[in-house]
Amino acid sequence: MRPKEFVYHRARDLDHALALLAEHGEEARPISGGQSLVPMMNLRLARPDHLVDVNDLGLDEIREEAGALHVGAMVRHERYLTDPLIRRHLPALLEAVHWIGHPTIRRNGTLGGSLCHADPTAELPAMAVLHGARIVLASTAGRREVAACDFFKGAYMTDVQPGEMLVSVIFPCPQGAHSGAFEELGERLGDFAMGSFGVVLEHEGGVIRRAATVCGGAKMTPIRLPEIEAALQGQTLAGLDAAALGDRVTGLIAPAGDFQVSAEYRRALIGELAGRALQRARDIALNAQP
Amino acid sequence: MKAETPRQIGARVLRLEDPRLLSGRARYIDDIRPANCLHLKFVRAQVAHARLLDVDTSMLADLEPAVTVFTGKDIGKLSMKSHQDYPEMQYAEQPLLAQGRVRFVGEPIAAVLAEDAYLAEDAAEMVFADFDFLDPVTTMEQALDPAVQPLFDHWKNNTWVERQMKGGDLQAARAAAAHVIRRTYTNQRHTGVPMEGRGVVAEYDPGQRFLTVWSSTQMPHLVRTYIAEELGLPESRIRVIAPDVGGGFGVKGQVFGEEVLVAWCAIQTGRPVKWIEDRRENLMASIHARDHRHTLEAYVSAEGRLLGLKADITVDIGAYSTYPFSAAGESGMAAKVMPGPYDFQAYEATFRSLATNKCPNGTYRGVARPSAVFSQERLMDDIAREIGMDPIAFRLKNIIRTFPYRNVLGFSYDPGSYVESLEKTRELLAPDFARASATAGDPNRRIGVGIACFIEQTAHGTPDFTRRRVPIETGYIAARLEVMTDGHVLIDLGLQNHGQGLETTMAQVASDALGITPDRIYVRHGDTSAPYSVGTWGSRGGPLGGGAVHLAATEIAGKMRAIAAHLLQAPVGSVQLGDNKAFVSDQPDRFVDLAYVARSALRNVDRLPEGMAPGLAAEASVDGPKDGSYSNAVHAAVVDIDLRTGKLKLLRYVVVEDCGTILNPLVVDGQVRGGVVQGIGSALWEHFVYDAEGQPLTTSFADYLMPQAPEIPMIEVHHFETPTSLTPLGAKGLGEGGAIGPPAAIANAVTHALDIGVTGTPLTASVLWHLAKTAREGG
Structure with a gap:
């Protein structure tokens, strides 16, 4: 239960992270909370050659803009439990978060990590689909948005391409x-x-x-x-x-x-x-x- | 001066070991870090059953000399041998590294040793085995099928052993019966899962020709003897140390091939060698347990008296026979204990152990009894349901009431509180029965109450093991006590403390005899430097280990009194010990510190009485009584089942127990509660699942579901205290009982709630939903 050898990179900012992901392509994985990736690496089910640590990137805003909540990829699950915007606009998501794992997982796990891991019964992917969220992916080539229903391709499979990283999720707010x-x-x-x-x-x-x-x-x-x-x-x-x-x-x-x-x-x-x-x-x- | 020291035995003394354990100062096996150590990683079979044609290690050549590898070709005839001396039993050994055939997923094929643990793991991925696949035997039906090839070439079928036990006249019981009730019950394969897995560190000193082995084990002396015999080393030049052990539960109460092999590797390489089991190995290749199927047939009179019982007991033992309790132990134990606490005198059991391509099945807290009690107590409820009696009334009608009781197999039960425990339970549960009645017929939700009434043979000793003809052979526990020059005490205890609170309870026992306070008593354990003993398992530590400490301490106390009498110029008969002093009865001013007495015995021996030998040490051992001593308990579970989702909630869990003299109520309650939590895991979730190819599907905690705090209710523990005359302190064993009752109690509660007879475990939400559906549809 020890991972195979890998190179650890600590990205300074988003551009640095995207450059590293571009450079190492399929051999690289971003890591933030590590709640799913680390166990999978220890079991050698995931064997990335390069880990790009994105913990210094910020990307942890929850803000309201044009009738939608823009939630940064690095927002940790426990944040939702006390966030007034979530409480007001996404009550179903607030309920779902209570079901995510255990306190340690909620403290460390991130939105980007959960969506990219794409466990079939995970709560946050379900919330992205429920709210018709748009998922924002960035790479050195620019940004693109994918509808949540097109983002999840299967169990543990997503539309994220080599060199890309999930940077935020746009949850349209229910109206009225x-x-x-x-x-x-x-x-x-x-x-x-x-x-x-x-x-x-x-x-x-x-x-x-x-x-x-x-x-x-x-x-x-x-x-x-x-x-x-x-x-x-x-x-x-x-x-x-x-x-x-x-x-x-x-x-x-x-x-x-x-x-x-x-x-x-x-x-x-x-x-x-x-x-x-x-x-x-x-x-x-x-x-x-x- | 009166004896100021309160009596320690029976006092609620906080555990002396807890500050170490709770502040991160314990030293576990992975904390043993010899310099220059090699790290060992096992290459384990990924197929369940195959001829092993070749193990290709050629890819490791590039990594040498940083990596060394051993395979079955290198180890000669080194193996694990565990044979119960029954004429019917088929014999088989497990080579320490597979030779010729692999028989379960997880069987060690090669040992890769490297400078660091990461490199060892990388290198292990580069070892390839060449297999000729064989059909796996993965079910009891396949194992019983005469057309299926045996697991071992020289075997005639896949039955390790099949034997009978009987007593009384079963024909007569059947003839007299108004009711014949026949049921089949099963318990799934699961095990005790300690937080700390196994691990072994070995170091050989060629100058002294001395081997030191650290192992996370419950039985250091047995590990030492096995290693000595298998490696041909003098036992005087081997020391086995169990450091702090992070949970054992009987699972670490076997000698493992890994222990022998790591020691052998240390000698071969001339370097210390370390192997730390990972969780995947732990779940697929450590030790499994239970996996029983029982068909019972009860003969009951018109008045509701149990006249006789016929049992057919099958246990899936897996691929190899474990040491020292062997492949016959589990099924034999189930047959032996099936009569339980009920008064009937006709019994016949056929028990068999089967070989399959699964992880070996060994001892886990309760050893066969959770399964036997499950069947026994499910049957009692099913009989009561069938003949229209209240389950508790039916038990009270059949419960043993006079002691000593000679059971149908000739075992003698010492006195207990069987009736009192049942009546107390009925009284405690009255409000719950009312709650349950209120939900009868509810389409959405049902409450049910179930009990399990059982006895547990504890304090097994030599007579029991020689009768069973198991390789354990002996059962005494020894202790050596030594009072130092400063009046502090060192106990070298032949037990190993992995959660039993022995560092506290043994100090309490010694304290009462010596008059020395527990804070001055150091209990050293888990080390072959202590007198030879077979280790901690089988609910024996309190009654036998405590007895040994008591006897040795009493001997030393006698000598301290004699010295003190001489120093105080008082008659020996008037000298009492207490509060670290020796004093003359009724004369509080006439005392001498025990530190002064001790110094007189060891250093200033000129102060000793004429002709007295120096020293303040004694050694004693206590063996188990012929038939052991029987603890008894009633467990009760109250469940709330959501019929539409199958979700079960435990509303209440009650234990009424009697383990004789209580050494420390806090320790007893802790042991009971810990056991109950494990038993809840057995009842509801824990399950090792294999597919038809013999692949284990539950090799991580994502799939092997252990009990967790949110699902566990407050566990109430009530006591009766019936001291036994069979052990020095009146104590009976209690370490395992907590784990024995829950599967039966919970299954009976579910039966009560759903009005359908539960036949097996685990009772997951999916299983409960289907049961509720069947009940609703009148199945």
Whole structure:
């Protein structure tokens, strides 16, 4: 459980980091919190020749701009728990963060690290998909933005190209009155989720104007459920039958089983979590009504 | 002056070792850093079953001399041999490095030694084995199939051993029965996982021809004897030291091939050699445990009396027989203890140990008893359900009430508090039964209450091991005490303390006998410099080790009283010891410091009575009674199950236990709670899973799920104290009991909650959801 030999670079600033990544291409990996990469290196599942330490780059702002939150790649998970912008605009994300690992992981892990690691049931990738976030990638050639739903290519696979680094994520803020909820279950607190479900409801006058949903554990990447979102749109909050929609979720997904969790169970679990998340988002919205 | 020292035995003394352990001053195996040390990395088999045609180390040639490698070709006949002397048993050895065949993923194939641990790991990746693949044996069914090729060329099938135990007239019991209840129960493969894995450091001094071995072990003397015999060295020139050991749980209560091989490598290379097990090795190739399947058939009278029991016990032992408890130990223990705390006199057990291409199965806290108690106590609930009795009432009807009790196999149980513990538990749980009733029929959520009532044979000694014919052979524990010139005491204890609190409890025991306060008593342990003993395991340290310390201390106390009587010019009979002084009863002014007494015994011997020999040292040993001494306990779990997600929450966990004389209540409670947490892991999560190719799927803590604090409820511990006459202090063993009850208690609680008989563990959310679904659908 010792990594293979690698060269460690401490980047002074973003340009330096991008130059190092450009120079070493596929052989280089940025490292910040190291919560996933270091264990994978110790198990020799990841074998980078070069590590580019990006801890000195800053990139840790959370700012509001043009109806969106711009969150720096280096923002550590525990920051969300006390950030007023997150509390106001991304309540589902705030809930999801509580489910990320353990305090040490939340203290060290970063947004960029979590998204680029792309664990199939990780919380922050699910939140990026839920909110239709745009992911900003930088390289010496410039910057590009990728929609979250195109960013995740499979389990532990993303659209990040050699020489590129995730620098920030743009989360569009839900518009008008809104509520959000996130439900997850693992065997133990802090475990990888067996399934998860997140929802955002934008509503006006007791009617859902627009809804977004995300489902973790159904596929190798987080997925939106457009059928459920369409069913929610135009519904009254009071008339929302969350349990029935949860059952509908069950009908829309076909998750895989593994040696710990049967496919049948995972499917029912996600449906149940969907019902609970929808119920809570509805209740929160109703309670906030004047 | 009255004896001012409060009685130490039974007092809530904070652990004397904790300041060291909690402030980072402990020295574990990886802290042993000899100069000029070579680091060893094992190349381990990545396939479960194959003929080993060749091990290619040619790529390491470029790295020499910085890297040295040994393979099976280099080690001659060095092997692990652990044979239980049963005529039916098939014999097999494990070469220290594989020769001819590999039999499980993780079996050592080569040892790579390098100047640093990183280089060793890089070099190990450059060793390649050439295999001719064989079909792996990965299930009990395959192991029992006569068409499947045996794991060893000279074997006739894949059964290590199959034997029977019986007592009484089972035919008559069956004939008299109004109910015959037959069930099959299983416990999954899992193990004790210490925070610190294994590790060995060895150094050979060619001038003295002296070998020093440090190992994270529970049994230094047995390691020494095995190394001496296998390497042909005089035992007088070997010292084995267990430094601070970061958890053992019985898993480090075996002699491992790695221990012998690292010592051999140190002699071969003339350099100190160090091997520190990593977590992946620990989970796939250290030692596994449990993996039982029991089919039980109970014969019950119309009035609800248990008349007889038939048991068919199968254990998957894996690829090799571990030393010293052997491949027959686990299944034999299950057969032996299955009758439990119940009064019936007809029993017949068939037990067998199977060989499969999996990690060897060895001892883990409880040793077979968690599985036996799981089956026994699940069966008691299933019988009660079937004949329509309350489970506790059914147990009370069948529980043993008179002592000593001679059980169906002839074992004698010393007195305990079986009935009292059950009644106390019933009283404690009354509100929980009410809570459970309130959720009966609830479509979303159920509360259930379950108990496990059991006894635990502790303080096993020589008679028990000779009867079982295991290589351990003996069971006494010895201690040597020495009072120094300043009145401080050194105890050289033949035990090894890896969490038992022995540095505290043994000081308490010595303190009461010597009148010397515990702060002046140093307990040295885990070192073959202490008198020969078989180590710490099997719930024996308190009753036997404590007994040995008590006897040796009592002998020294007698001599100190004689010296003090001479110095005080008082009759010996009037001299008492306490608070580091010897004083004359009822005359507080007439005293002498024990430091002065000690100095008189060792330095100023002119002050000794005429003809008395100098010195203040004594050695004693205590062996286990013929059938051991039986602790008893009732565990109770209250579970809350979310039927729609399968999520189980433990609302309450209660232990009512009796381990005889309590040496230190804090230590007893700590031992019980630690054991219960491990037992909760057994019940709910911990599982080594292999696929059909024999590949382990659970080789990191991401997949092998240990209990963690958020899921563990407050564990209430209540005590009865029935001292035994079979050990010097009245103490029975208690180290393992905590881990024995939880799988049964939790499974019974789930059975109660879901109204469906649970047949196995682990009870993960997925399993519970399916159980709830089956119950709902009337399955």
